[in-house]
Amino acid sequence: MLTEEEIKEITTELVHAERKEAASIEALMVVQKRRGWVSDESIRDIASLLDVTPDELDGVATFFNHIYRKPVGRHVIALCDSMVCWSLGYDPLLDLLRKKLGVGFGETTQDNRFTLLPAACLGACDRAPAMLVDEELHGPVTPEMVDGILQKYK
Amino acid sequence: MERPLTQHIRPHAEPLSLAEYEKAGGYRSLRKAFALTPQDIVAMVTASNLRGRGGAGFPTGMKWGLVPAVGSVPQPRYFIVNADEMEPGAFKDRLLLEGDPNQIIEGIIVSAYAVQTEKAFIFLRREYSLAGKRLNKAIAGAYEKNYLGPNILGSGFNLDIRIHSSAGRYICGEETALINALEGKRAVPRAKPPFPLACGLWGRPTIVNNVETVANIHHIVNNGPEWFKALGVGRESGTKIYGVSGRVKSPGAWELPMGTTIGELIEDHGGGMQNGYALRGMVPGGASTDFLLPKHLATPMDFDSVAKAGSRMGTGTVTVLDDRTCPVGFVHNIELFFARESCGWCTPCREGLPWIVKILHAIENGRGEQEDLSILEQQCRFLGPGNTFCAFAPGAVEPLQSVLKYFREDFERHIREKKCPWRTS
Amino acid sequence: MITIYIDNKPHQVKSGQNLLQACLSLGFDLPYFCWHPALHAIGACRQCAVKQFKDDKDMRGRIIMSCMTPVAEGMRISVDDAEATAFRKGVLEWLMLNHPHDCPVCDEGGECHLQDMTVMTGHTGRRTRFKKRTHRNQHLGPFINHEMNRCIQCYRCVRYYRDYAGGRDLNVFSAHDHVYFGRHEDGALESEFSGNLVEICPTGVFTDKTLKQHYARKWDLQTAPSICVHCGLGCNTIAGERYGTLRRILNRYHHEVNGYFLCDRGRFGYEFVNSGKRIRTPLALSPLSLSGSGQGEGDLQPVEKASALGHIAEVLSSSKGVIGIGSPRASLESNYALRSLVGPDNFYSGMSGPDHRLLSLIIDIRQKGPARSPSLRDVRMADAIVVLGEDLTNTAPLLALSLRQAVRGKEFEAAEKLKIPQWHDAGVRNAGQGARYPLYIASPERTRLDDIALKTWHGLPDDIARLGFAIAHELDPSAPDADGLDEETALFAREIASSLKGARQPLVISGTSLFNESIIQAAANIATALCAGGRDAALCYAVPECNSMGLGIMGGRNLDEAFTVMDDDLVDTVIILENDLYRRADGGKVQAFLDRAQHVIVIDHIMTQTASRAGIVLPAGTFAESSGTLVNNESRAQRFYPVFVPPGDIQAGWKWIHAIMSAAGRTEADRIKSLDGVTTAMSTALPLLAPVGDIAPPADFRVKGSKVPRQPHRYSGRTSMRADVSVSEEKPPEDADTSLAFSMEGSEEQPPASLISRYWSPRWNSVQALNKYQQEVGGELRGNGPGKRLIEPEPHGKPVYFTVDPSRSSQEIDGSTAPIYHLFGSEELSGYSPAIEERASTRNRDKPE
Ligand SMILES: Cc1cc2nc3c(=O)[nH]c(=O)nc-3n(C[C@H](O)[C@H](O)[C@H](O)COP(=O)(O)O)c2cc1C
Numbered sequence A: 001m002l003t004e005e006e007i008k009e010i011t012t013e014l015v016h017a018e019r020k021e022a023a024s025i026e027a028l029m030v031v032q033k034r035r036g037w038v039s040d041e042s043i044r045d046i047a048s049l050l051d052v053t054p055d056e057l058d059g060v061a062t063f064f065n066h067i068y069r070k071p072v073g074r075h076v077i078a079l080c081d082s083m084v085c086w087s088l089g090y091d092p093l094l095d096l097l098r099k100k101l102g103v104g105f106g107e108t109t110q111d112n113r114f115t116l117l118p119a120a121c122l123g124a125c126d127r128a129p130a131m132l133v134d135e136e137l138h139g140p141v142t143p144e145m146v147d148g149i150l151q152k153y154k
Numbered sequence B: 001m002e003r004p005l006t007q008h009i010r011p012h013a014e015p016l017s018l019a020e021y022e023k024a025g026g027y028r029s030l031r032k033a034f035a036l037t038p039q040d041i042v043a044m045v046t047a048s049n050l051r052g053r054g055g056a057g058f059p060t061g062m063k064w065g066l067v068p069a070v071g072s073v074p075q076p077r078y079f080i081v082n083a084d085e086m087e088p089g090a091f092k093d094r095l096l097l098e099g100d101p102n103q104i105i106e107g108i109i110v111s112a113y114a115v116q117t118e119k120a121f122i123f124l125r126r127e128y129s130l131a132g133k134r135l136n137k138a139i140a141g142a143y144e145k146n147y148l149g150p151n152i153l154g155s156g157f158n159l160d161i162r163i164h165s166s167a168g169r170y171i172c173g174e175e176t177a178l179i180n181a182l183e184g185k186r187a188v189p190r191a192k193p194p195f196p197l198a199c200g201l202w203g204r205p206t207i208v209n210n211v212e213t214v215a216n217i218h219h220i221v222n223n224g225p226e227w228f229k230a231l232g233v234g235r236e237s238g239t240k241i242y243g244v245s246g247r248v249k250s251p252g253a254w255e256l257p258m259g260t261t262i263g264e265l266i267e268d269h270g271g272g273m274q275n276g277y278a279l280r281g282m283v284p285g286g287a288s289t290d291f292l293l294p295k296h297l298a299t300p301m302d303f304d305s306v307a308k309a310g311s312r313m314g315t316g317t318v319t320v321l322d323d324r325t326c327p328v329g330f331v332h333n334i335e336l337f338f339a340r341e342s343c344g345w346c347t348p349c350r351e352g353l354p355w356i357v358k359i360l361h362a363i364e365n366g367r368g369e370q371e372d373l374s375i376l377e378q379q380c381r382f383l384g385p386g387n388t389f390c391a392f393a394p395g396a397v398e399p400l401q402s403v404l405k406y407f408r409e410d411f412e413r414h415i416r417e418k419k420c421p422w423r424t425s
Numbered sequence C: 001m002i003t004i005y006i007d008n009k010p011h012q013v014k015s016g017q018n019l020l021q022a023c024l025s026l027g028f029d030l031p032y033f034c035w036h037p038a039l040h041a042i043g044a045c046r047q048c049a050v051k052q053f054k055d056d057k058d059m060r061g062r063i064i065m066s067c068m069t070p071v072a073e074g075m076r077i078s079v080d081d082a083e084a085t086a087f088r089k090g091v092l093e094w095l096m097l098n099h100p101h102d103c104p105v106c107d108e109g110g111e112c113h114l115q116d117m118t119v120m121t122g123h124t125g126r127r128t129r130f131k132k133r134t135h136r137n138q139h140l141g142p143f144i145n146h147e148m149n150r151c152i153q154c155y156r157c158v159r160y161y162r163d164y165a166g167g168r169d170l171n172v173f174s175a176h177d178h179v180y181f182g183r184h185e186d187g188a189l190e191s192e193f194s195g196n197l198v199e200i201c202p203t204g205v206f207t208d209k210t211l212k213q214h215y216a217r218k219w220d221l222q223t224a225p226s227i228c229v230h231c232g233l234g235c236n237t238i239a240g241e242r243y244g245t246l247r248r249i250l251n252r253y254h255h256e257v258n259g260y261f262l263c264d265r266g267r268f269g270y271e272f273v274n275s276g277k278r279i280r281t282p283l284a285l286s287p288l289s290l291s292g293s294g295q296g297e298g299d300l301q302p303v304e305k306a307s308a309l310g311h312i313a314e315v316l317s318s319s320k321g322v323i324g325i326g327s328p329r330a331s332l333e334s335n336y337a338l339r340s341l342v343g344p345d346n347f348y349s350g351m352s353g354p355d356h357r358l359l360s361l362i363i364d365i366r367q368k369g370p371a372r373s374p375s376l377r378d379v380r381m382a383d384a385i386v387v388l389g390e391d392l393t394n395t396a397p398l399l400a401l402s403l404r405q406a407v408r409g410k411e412f413e414a415a416e417k418l419k420i421p422q423w424h425d426a427g428v429r430n431a432g433q434g435a436r437y438p439l440y441i442a443s444p445e446r447t448r449l450d451d452i453a454l455k456t457w458h459g460l461p462d463d464i465a466r467l468g469f470a471i472a473h474e475l476d477p478s479a480p481d482a483d484g485l486d487e488e489t490a491l492f493a494r495e496i497a498s499s500l501k502g503a504r505q506p507l508v509i510s511g512t513s514l515f516n517e518s519i520i521q522a523a524a525n526i527a528t529a530l531c532a533g534g535r536d537a538a539l540c541y542a543v544p545e546c547n548s549m550g551l552g553i554m555g556g557r558n559l560d561e562a563f564t565v566m567d568d569d570l571v572d573t574v575i576i577l578e579n580d581l582y583r584r585a586d587g588g589k590v591q592a593f594l595d596r597a598q599h600v601i602v603i604d605h606i607m608t609q610t611a612s613r614a615g616i617v618l619p620a621g622t623f624a625e626s627s628g629t630l631v632n633n634e635s636r637a638q639r640f641y642p643v644f645v646p647p648g649d650i651q652a653g654w655k656w657i658h659a660i661m662s663a664a665g666r667t668e669a670d671r672i673k674s675l676d677g678v679t680t681a682m683s684t685a686l687p688l689l690a691p692v693g694d695i696a697p698p699a700d701f702r703v704k705g706s707k708v709p710r711q712p713h714r715y716s717g718r719t720s721m722r723a724d725v726s727v728s729e730e731k732p733p734e735d736a737d738t739s740l741a742f743s744m745e746g747s748e749e750q751p752p753a754s755l756i757s758r759y760w761s762p763r764w765n766s767v768q769a770l771n772k773y774q775q776e777v778g779g780e781l782r783g784n785g786p787g788k789r790l791i792e793p794e795p796h797g798k799p800v801y802f803t804v805d806p807s808r809s810s811q812e813i814d815g816s817t818a819p820i821y822h823l824f825g826s827e828e829l830s831g832y833s834p835a836i837e838e839r840a841s842t843r844n845r846d847k848p849e
């Protein structure tokens, strides 16, 4: 079930949408912002609010990178794995993160604190290697900085 | 040297507030524009020779002039600013968006007036959340000052701007895929024709322009097309936000005259290669452009010159390949990106790119076979322009085809030695 | 016509189409996947690549997708160009990278478009050495099997299911090489037209789950052209048999009727043919007695055919009076034979009084005109539609599917303004923005077409009729008005009237499902008023059963009248043909009727409640085991052919009646000895039915001196099928009644359209071989569509209006008596198919189905 708050926020988005389905991504994000991810149940709930079928909404939800159809931890680390970051130290950074967090890509730490994901070029090639933690961009990240960065996120 | 686009941008500092921006001459262009007819502005932009900064370099004035007349197609029209910047190596739009958001809004207002739309969207990649916050602030300020909203400054012109924060996929940057995403659909591209100019968002005439393109418009209105033309050093007009990334001493993005050479970019602005590294090649305009070699350093970075050298200017952000990075690994990484970001609509891209990735991975790991090279070459031809549904796949194989051409011996060595020569272990 | 040059040779092609369609129509074997004549082009698969040259000097040319390129005068292309050929091979190689290569265990094997295209493009070896990606499959209900690994991502399934059929629970998920076609979660597909996925999917992702229960390869199926018996629309089908069981139903293309598609009842309802409830031998109460009562109560025993017939002959000769009860689910021929046996005065149509009256009324309207009776193709062309009283998805499913296409016409109109051609599917949809031609539905409940209706309106049956009368009156003031309409309804009537008036091809649809004469009359008035105003109006009636129209035309008395004559003690013997009276009248009345009859003889194929109460039961052939003619709702008479010869005494109803006549020593028996005999006799006796003799070639028709084989050349196992009995091969059964042979010997040439029992052409083994049977791809079959319409309205008839029946008002009508039809579960025969039964039980109760 969607919360009243969520419904309200989605309804506000609907005001701006030329067609209800045009607010699909906004609506999915409203829920993801609060719950961290979008469950099957949420898909069904949002779909009925937007007058689409779950099949239709899920077709959209699964297309995009930033809609999580699986639970994630409290913080999402998106490590850029594209051209510039790759050539400027992505591999050692990934190894380090894996070791520190004890998880690989697509996995969440036991304490549910971090989920580690690969990211397509973050548009921070002048700051490579870069990573995004939640909405905050870090870069260039050296192995020495990793502990300090992780500590910021509880 | 004039730097109209970045004049107010200071690294690591907050952007100008609306009041500061106005004081520095911002929003002057609106009154000027409203005194002109939309056709006048289109004519000015045409005369300025501004070419789209989104990658393809399509003349902006010509594009605007192609919007079908009201009455011949359903209305309203929509204006979309493409701020999806997801091409590996590109980070120039972020500089403009974060550095001077008011300028972008001003550019949009003038552009929207010129193409007579009352609704504009900024299609912003989600990772650019800082830019999003700043843009939102700039938009709110503009509404307060009646730079946006109904009857702007008594001109009778109305405009609303909405930011759509993309849910992420490189293909969203392709204008028709972008339109599908805005409609809340899967962001697969649409067949052209019909072009968005006639039948775009919700079947209406839709103009899509890159952030940097839009940022130029009000300057052209303020200073005139001749001024704009004079900004370039070669045959092309204006300034360009260029960037350099990779193993250079000081990577970054700078506004320079259009036509600055690749060598100047890397040496003078990027500070040259880092100590201990030598330049082997570079992709001049993002990951979807053909490699060039050190012998091309004298090439001016404008659309035609780079094309003549065998590549594309693309986004104008150069990434260097150094001598201690394996070119096979480098291009493998590039193709991995494209394979993953393919929308999955057409066969060549959906199936061809993952196959390319698997072959490159095998070669890189010493499991390559001689036949692989001819397969790769064939794939590059098969994924060329016209064979795929949109320009994504042809762009994706540009770096590969050039790497195969220029660094073939590196591939041969991998296969012969059954290992990557760059790997120590 | 314009000229295009293909590999330097000039060809004449129709302008306005895309190059792929043009090339296929010219007979070129150009591979394709994502294109489909009913779904048009999207340019996704890139398989249809050819070379285009600027002019005759251009030697390089460039690769284009033929499906996305309009033909243009003087254009020069090459199909054979080396680069284009290599690219097409490359596309196929891509598609096979992840394909499981599991053809041996794939139900599509041997009729697979992917297999055909693989060979056609010359992709003969695997160059990749890498792992394939795999997918999880879903349970999609009792009809459709899902095997995603075989997917080649042509997007046809979702385009058909969603864009064409209006389904919303099948979609594409994820992106890049992970795209997945299925549902959000496991569960039965909701669309009533899901079965078409089987034919739409060019590989084995979506296959027929019912076929899987008793699988046979395409080339091992004995097939014959058939007509669907599960509603009144007469969709053309191909039925396939092996080892004496019916294995599946496929669509048989009819340009004017069902096009490329069937509904799920039509496709999966066939298994009553294989049912354990089948009557397989003559049965009788033991001992056979001349005075035996009609009540069987389960002690029917098998008897020899000869003794059954002898007994019936005796009964007939000693009887006080014999009546025959025919059936709207039996062929014209069987009904006519019965009518000949008992005499026209003693022939009853088998329809209840109300049913019979409604049909007579419809036929009367049909004959008088002036409105056209539209084919389903005409329906697809309509540009303003009003539906009075029918829930078409459940009562006439393909009509509903056709309406979905009709309303889309508006999008084509919008696209045309932007010069976007019809075949540019995505362009049309984008330009059209879901615009629809107006569809108005007035019905007692929500219907499954509400989603495409401009407006819906709910009311009791008589209110619907009154609305209809009001619309007609709006159109032509000389048409009688319904009085006492509330303001809102009057306004609605006005809106509909003006919308119909403004249309090029307005269409009025009604039917018998509400048992309401006034609705039918009201619909006629609307159409008449439109014609009076100079519009080219079409009037379409949905009728309940596969031969309702045929029986209506044949005439006879109704079932209630049969009850009366029995009550009056005028008769003591009744012969019931393929009819379960308990489904048509009050059970008590039927019981009393059967009780009073001294002798009840039932000829049927399934042990119905009626059959179980008979004194003698004769095993009739189903549509799959007999031949005959059915007349659909538009009055199109169409022939079905036996697919196989059932074991034992099972034979066509009319053959049983011929046998009875012979046994009774009746001289006229000879006239109905053969199929051609019955139709000739029928044509003479009933002039309206005269065209039936010409709807298909006569039995002595030959193609190049040979019969048309029901078995394909590759039919295997013929010599070993009976090896456990005898190693010498039996002579195949003769089919004296038709020009089809129960063997693989005969002409492999394309037969006349009514005799097409499978599609095959060199290099084309899948259903796509159909392209080769059409005059132009997507158009008429060569030699035009099979069947003939029996009634064409008098186009210049003076408009005659029905008057509003003042004796009825909505207050007196009990709305709850209006029956609710379900596609799955309401119809008699399909109810014996396990898959339909399962689907009926999983019906989603929240949604109107
Ligand atoms: C795969 C692909 C990705 C693209 N990504 C972007 C992008 O991120 N930003 C952009 O402005 N244009 C991008 N483009 C180009 C746009 O389709 C479009 O041409 C451009 O936004 C037009 O703006 P302009 O005329 O101002 O250059 C992309 C094109 C393709 C084929």
Ligand code: SF4
Pocket: B171, B188, B189, B342, B343, B344, B345, B346, B347, B349, B350, B388, B389, B390, B391, B392, B393, B394
């Ligand atoms: S080339 Fe094809 S699969 Fe690739 S992004 Fe474009 S449409 Fe999608």
Ligand code: FES
Pocket: C020, C031, C032, C033, C034, C035, C042, C043, C044, C045, C046, C047, C048, C049, C065, C066, C067, C068
């Ligand atoms: S049939 Fe032309 S691209 Fe698929």
